Amino acid sequence: MTRRVKEFIDIKDHSSLDDLIGQLNALRDSLPPDSDAELRLRGDDVFGRRITITYLRDQTAEEADIERRYADAAKDAKERELERLQQELGKVCYEAPGKRAKLRIVG
DSSP states (O other): OOOEEEEEEEEOOOOSHHHHHHHHHHHHHHSOTTOOOEEEEEEETTTEEEEEEEEEEEOOHHHHHHHHHHHHHHHHHHHHHHHHHHHHHOEEEEOOTTSOOOEEEEO
8 A cells, every 4th residue: 555645736926817727727637536635725914825735646666765764763763762761771571462561660
């Protein structure tokens, strides 16, 4: 199963309604199937308003590879921290598998 990524597109400058409709039609035609696209008006009077379109797309192989590398590095860091805490606090024992897991600290 492929992970889905939320993509954002901002339309800031639109001078006429016909231009805006043309941009939105072109964007709709380029969206992947089952993208669940949403259109929202964002911003305020101070910083200006913009139209934001969000949609879901499949994650690319390059993005999945990068995420896997960072996930592995984060998992390794957590395991090292757990090991350090176990050494500091004592041995950690778990009850037998299949039962409700309860954590006990043994000194």
